[in-house]
Amino acid sequence: MEYFIQQLINGLTLGAIYGLIAIGYSMVYGIIGMINFAHGEIFMIGAFISLIVVLLLNSFGLSWLPAVLIIVLVMAMVFTSLYGLAIERIAYRPLRKSFRLAPLISAIGMSIFLQNYMQLLQGARVKPLQPMITGGFTLIDDGDYTVVLSFLQIIIIITTTIIVILFSFIIYKTQLGREQRACAQDRVMAELVGINVDTTISVTFIIGAALASVAGFLYLLYYGVVDFFIGFLVGIKAFTAAVLGGIGSLPGALLGGLLIGLIEVFWSAYFSIEYKDVAAFSILVLVLIFRPTGLLGRPEIEKV
Amino acid sequence: MIQRQKQNNFNKELKDALLTALITFALTVLLFGVRTVQQPGKLGIETRWSWVILSVIAAFFGRLFFVFCTGLINNKGSYFQGVADNITKIGGTVKILTTVILVLTAILLPLLPFSDRYVIDIATLVLTYIMLGWGLNIVVGLAGLLDLGYVAFYAVGSYSFALLAHYHDLSFWVCLPFAGLFAAMFGVILGFPVLRLRGDYLAIVTLGFGEIIRVILLNWYQFTGGPDGISGIPRPAFFGLEFKRIPPEGTASFHTFFSIEYSSLHRIIFLYYLILLMAFITNLFVIRLRKLPIGRAWEALREDETACRSIGINPTNTKLTAFALGAMFAGFAGSFFASRQGFISPESFTFTESAIILAIVVLGGMGSQIGVVIASIVLIGATEFFRELEEFRMLVFGALMVAIMIWKPKGLISHRAPTVRLHT
Amino acid sequence: MANTEPLLLKVDRLSMAFSGLLAVDDVSFNAYNKNITAIIGPNGAGKTTVFNCLTGFYRPLSGIMLLYHGEKRFDLQRMKDFRIAQKAKVARTFQNIRLFPNMSVLENLVVAQHNALMRASWFTVGGLMGFRSYKNKEKEVIELAKYWLTRTDLVEYADLPAGNLSYGAQRKLEITRAMCMEPVLLCLDEPAAGLNPAESSDLCELLLFIKENHRVGILLIEHDMSVVMGISDYIVVLDYGKKIAEGPPESIRENPAVIAAYLGEEE
Numbered sequence: 001m002e003y004f005i006q007q008l009i010n011g012l013t014l015g016a017i018y019g020l021i022a023i024g025y026s027m028v029y030g031i032i033g034m035i036n037f038a039h040g041e042i043f044m045i046g047a048f049i050s051l052i053v054v055l056l057l058n059s060f061g062l063s064w065l066p067a068v069l070i071i072v073l074v075m076a077m078v079f080t081s082l083y084g085l086a087i088e089r090i091a092y093r094p095l096r097k098s099f100r101l102a103p104l105i106s107a108i109g110m111s112i113f114l115q116n117y118m119q120l121l122q123g124a125r126v127k128p129l130q131p132m133i134t135g136g137f138t139l140i141d142d143g144d145y146t147v148v149l150s151f152l153q154i155i156i157i158i159t160t161t162i163i164v165i166l167f168s169f170i171i172y173k174t175q176l177g178r179e180q181r182a183c184a185q186d187r188v189m190a191e192l193v194g195i196n197v198d199t200t201i202s203v204t205f206i207i208g209a210a211l212a213s214v215a216g217f218l219y220l221l222y223y224g225v226v227d228f229f230i231g232f233l234v235g236i237k238a239f240t241a242a243v244l245g246g247i248g249s250l251p252g253a254l255l256g257g258l259l260i261g262l263i264e265v266f267w268s269a270y271f272s273i274e275y276k277d278v279a280a281f282s283i284l285v286l287v288l289i290f291r292p293t294g295l296l297g298r299p300e301i302e303k304v
Numbered sequence: 305m306i307q308r309q310k311q312n313n314f315n316k317e318l319k320d321a322l323l324t325a326l327i328t329f330a331l332t333v334l335l336f337g338v339r340t341v342q343q344p345g346k347l348g349i350e351t352r353w354s355w356v357i358l359s360v361i362a363a364f365f366g367r368l369f370f371v372f373c374t375g376l377i378n379n380k381g382s383y384f385q386g387v388a389d390n391i392t393k394i395g396g397t398v399k400i401l402t403t404v405i406l407v408l409t410a411i412l413l414p415l416l417p418f419s420d421r422y423v424i425d426i427a428t429l430v431l432t433y434i435m436l437g438w439g440l441n442i443v444v445g446l447a448g449l450l451d452l453g454y455v456a457f458y459a460v461g462s463y464s465f466a467l468l469a470h471y472h473d474l475s476f477w478v479c480l481p482f483a484g485l486f487a488a489m490f491g492v493i494l495g496f497p498v499l500r501l502r503g504d505y506l507a508i509v510t511l512g513f514g515e516i517i518r519v520i521l522l523n524w525y526q527f528t529g530g531p532d533g534i535s536g537i538p539r540p541a542f543f544g545l546e547f548k549r550i551p552p553e554g555t556a557s558f559h560t561f562f563s564i565e566y567s568s569l570h571r572i573i574f575l576y577y578l579i580l581l582m583a584f585i586t587n588l589f590v591i592r593l594r595k596l597p598i599g600r601a602w603e604a605l606r607e608d609e610t611a612c613r614s615i616g617i618n619p620t621n622t623k624l625t626a627f628a629l630g631a632m633f634a635g636f637a638g639s640f641f642a643s644r645q646g647f648i649s650p651e652s653f654t655f656t657e658s659a660i661i662l663a664i665v666v667l668g669g670m671g672s673q674i675g676v677v678i679a680s681i682v683l684i685g686a687t688e689f690f691r692e693l694e695e696f697r698m699l700v701f702g703a704l705m706v707a708i709m710i711w712k713p714k715g716l717i718s719h720r721a722p723t724v725r726l727h728t
Numbered sequence: 729m730a731n732t733e734p735l736l737l738k739v740d741r742l743s744m745a746f747s748g749l750l751a752v753d754d755v756s757f758n759a760y761n762k763n764i765t766a767i768i769g770p771n772g773a774g775k776t777t778v779f780n781c782l783t784g785f786y787r788p789l790s791g792i793m794l795l796y797h798g799e800k801r802f803d804l805q806r807m808k809d810f811r812i813a814q815k816a817k818v819a820r821t822f823q824n825i826r827l828f829p830n831m832s833v834l835e836n837l838v839v840a841q842h843n844a845l846m847r848a849s850w851f852t853v854g855g856l857m858g859f860r861s862y863k864n865k866e867k868e869v870i871e872l873a874k875y876w877l878t879r880t881d882l883v884e885y886a887d888l889p890a891g892n893l894s895y896g897a898q899r900k901l902e903i904t905r906a907m908c909m910e911p912v913l914l915c916l917d918e919p920a921a922g923l924n925p926a927e928s929s930d931l932c933e934l935l936l937f938i939k940e941n942h943r944v945g946i947l948l949i950e951h952d953m954s955v956v957m958g959i960s961d962y963i964v965v966l967d968y969g970k971k972i973a974e975g976p977p978e979s980i981r982e983n984p985a986v987i988a989a990y991l992g993e994e995e
Contacts (some may be wrong), residue, residue, distance in 0.1 A: 035504045045335075052338045055349045075334075082330050094710045099452055102709045104504055105666055108452065112659050116699035121335050127347055197329025232655065236512055243505075274523040281512040288505055289497045366852070585964075589856075596855040597838075597845035600831070604839045607828035614783060615840045615909055616813030650753050722832035726874060726886035 001135055002145040007269045008262070013153045013214030013222065015261020016160035020215035021238035022253035023167070024243065030184040030248040031204045032096070032181065037107035041114035042209045042237015046216025047081040047226040048118060051127060054220075073159070076217050077210040084209025085202055087114075093198070111231075118228040126227045131222060156218045163214050164254060167207060171250065184248070226241055233277060237264070240284040246297020255295060314723045323365040328363035398559035399674065399719075406677060410580055411616055421572055426688045428576045428644065433684045435583040437664040437676035438590055439633030444662065445671035446599060447500070447626035448606025451505040454661055456494075457487040459653035461638025463521065466534040466648055476540035478645045480636060487635025488628040495627040514658055521650040533649025539571065540578060540643050547571035575644050583639060584631050587673060593629070595723045597637025602626050603671075615637055655699060656658045660684075663701045667708050669715025678716065733761040735796055736945040737782075737913055742791035743821060743822070744777050751777045752788070753969040759913070759962075762939055763780070764946045768980075770967035770989060775949045776823060779915050780967070782947075783820045785808035797912055814843050819911035821902045823879065823918050829891025833901060836890050837873035838866075840908035845869060869908075876904045880934060896927040906935045907938065913945050920952040928952060957981065969991050 136150030171177035173238025267279040336355040461483040551557035668675030737759040793804040802816040848865035849855030967989040
């Protein structure tokens with residue numbers, strides 16, 4: 001039981017990170033109907049930018065933790081979202097009217113490019129970071145097994161909650177969000193009523209990238225290592241989360257992320273850690289076959 | 305008045321370039337400007353602001369130049385389009401000539417004066433990719449299914465042969481059909497549930513599948529040898545004649561049978577001709593298939609699935625055949641790969657391989673046979689000769705894939721000849 | 729008009745809903761062989777939805793659709809879309825033209841005989857080996873395509889990509905492709921949309937030719953009343969998913985319910 005609770009905590013923490021990335025997949029899919037394959041790489045870039053900002057702040061001698069965390073978070077969001085913006089502008093916007101596979105292929109090209117770009121710039125080796133936040137609450141201690149809720153996990157879950165509330169507010173309550181949702185429903189009509197579709201799509205990529213960068217930062221804190229390749233697997237898992245929750249649905253993406261995190265952690269804990277990546281993938285296939293609309297998604301009616 | 309407008313235009317362009325420079329600065333300031341370095345005990349940083357400055361300047365002038373060029377295109381008709389069309393023309397009349405030259409060069413290559421072991425090795429590698437490219441072309445180019453896990457079938461083919469040889473002592477020629485069959489079977493098993501999905505879902509599922517196969521090969525230690533791989537895979541024999549310096553007791557070897565001096569080059573040349581033959585058969589097969597009802601149904605499916613269903617084409621079965629046949633050729637190529645290397649491990653079957661094969665198909669022109677050849681020669685052959693630039697290879701591939709989608713989405717060779725004609 | 733031709737299609741109490749909204753509500757009608765049956769009605773009346781149910785693209789909520797084909801009877805509501813085309817021989821066209829734009833005109837037509845050709849090629853095996861039976865079948869199919877291309881004046885474009893044809897020619901080609909399936913029921917979804925008067929009258933001629941010379945029943949969705957009134961034998965009128973009238977053109981023209989549906993009721 002204690003073991004179970006510990007895994008539950010770990011799973012939710014990991015799930016929060018997946019959820020943040022999944023929202024980006026879901027939003028982009030909602031508005032332009034394509035899978036942004038490079039989204040995993042945006043997450044990776046977010047993690048690297050966070051790492052560099054942390055190291056820079058260290059070298060400036062700033063060590064008051066709350067300040068460091070907030071500065072890193074803001075810097076990562078700003079700089080990573082610019083990457084989101086640039087990618088959309090360069091690789092996707094010119095292809096809106098091209099044939100079906102074109103944006104997908106372009107996205108894969110972009111993803112390969114970004115991975116190698118980062119490898120060239122920062123080297124192929126794994127980058128470790130000294131743990132910044134240590135310690136935690138001991139919830140249960142029965143002698144042989146202690147259940148710990150670390151401060152780090154608390155920070156991850158709280159940060160995710162705040163960020164999700166903030167962005168939900170933007171999407172559901174502001175003019176920007178309304179325009180974004182209008183474009184997602186009917187791009188042509190949105191254009192006719194005077195919404196600048198290009199800007200709205202750019203904003204979607206910016207929001208998605210900002211959320212992914214938060215995930216990148218939290219990932220860096222949680223695992224303490226990053227390398228240029230992390231975007232690949234995490235990207236697939238977050239995408240699975242988006243599909244599981246129902247692609248296009250934001251609460252769904254978050255829910256899917258939490259579920260994938262839990263499944264992965266429990267699978268590793270109770271079955272085999274080597275095959276943990278197989279678990280996420282099997283879920284993807286099963287969901288796509290039996291419930292392609294996901295848990296909270298709405299069915300697509302085929303227009304003939 | 306015109307002067308004023310020009311002035312305004314120039315201002316606008318300048319502003320545009322400045323904005324580009326500003327964004328470039330933001331994109332590069334941290335990642336170019338700061339490099340993480342491993343210092344004793346911790347991670348430290350070095351700065352290299354010169355990179356940032358250089359890239360900002362490059363972006364500024366690059367943007368100005370780009371705007372200037374687009375202006376030129378608008379003014380003087382489409383110069384670049386002309387260049388593009390000329391490349392495309394290879395698909396027209398020059399096609400036969402190009403094909404003849406390519407085929408002759410391929411056949412005579414080992415006899416050419418400059419051909420040493422190194423050249424033939426690279427040519428063999430290029431041909432392997434050509435064969436893989438032709439196989440993937442069935443799936444991506446003809447049927448329009450984006451398969452990002454093609455390397456999985458290549459791996460299945462390699463491991464089928466390696467394991468059959470390892471556990472049952474079977475030779476290359478016996479295993480070859482099995483390798484193709486197993487790969488095709490995997491194609492069907494994976495394809496059956498997922499081919500009903502929309503195109504982009506299929507892409508990510510195949511991507512995941514490629515990864516899964518690798519994870520399984522890596523972790524099933526008892527059976528596949530895990531990360532250590534399988535070594536001692538038998539080499540293919542020439543009609544029962546092996547390429548060994550000292551043939552086993554009572555058997556003949558290639559050089560003893562033909563009474564020639566032993567040379568290790570014999571096997572290299574034999575492997576070259578073997579893959580040439582395999583690639584050639586693949587090509588004939590694909591050309592033939594394209595003109596059969598199944599091939600036309602693939603292309604129709606690529607163009608419009610709804611219309612296909614309205615004329616009675618079963619989309620799932622049709623896609624499945626494309627998937628299985630594509631996988632089969634990957635399986636054949638895989639067993640050749642295993643036999644040539646004599647050693648395989650999961651490391652040879654990463655996503656990067658899938659990406660390279662896809663890049664070949666996409667750049668060459670989806671559905672174009674000769675495009676695959678040209679793309680393979682350029683992408684594999686050229687990069688092999690510029691080994692020092694190895695680390696830029698995938699960077700360039702990725703960038704090229706984006707560029708080609710924007711500039712010439714149908715690939716360099718985009719000419720398509722109808723499979724049947726009414727008027728000759 | 730009493731029908732001497734055999735019953736081809738019987739649609740009985742067909743209903744279809746999208747997320748609770750009834751798009752087709754309890755619609756019944758019949759169609760006969762060698763007859764042009766038009767389905768008309770204002771926008772959003774559910775005409776295309778009826779087609780999509782008939783051709784299996786949507787699964788209806790309730791109701792049956794029976795296709796009589798000589799001795800055989802097909803329950804269309806139970807069949808998948810491609811099976812309906814393949815077995816029951818129901819061909820259709822689309823409101824927004826759906827051709828295979830990068831394939832040549834002739835290829836577009838040859839693909840329509842996919843299933844017959846597959847059988848003749850022994851599911852590719854025989855075709856790969858170049859069996860004569862396949863080659864003969866292919867010739868036959870090309871002859872059929874040529875017959876229809878001549879009919880529709882598209883012969884000279886046979887080897888050009890279908891996407892390069894003019895809009896009007898693409899509309900014709902889509903009908904031609906449907907006819908190359910040798911269907912027993914041809915469903916045309918607004919074939920005259922976007923055509924100029926000359927092309928429209930061409931189309932009418934083509935449809936009348938098909939009706940006179942081939943054993944096929946035609947179902948026609950159309951907004952152009954000159955086309956509908958000129959060539960249909962029987963008209964079914966839908967409004968808000970319900971059938972509000974049916975009968976021969978003369979009676980529909982004067983039907984007050986139809987006039988009200990089109991012009992709006994006076995309060």
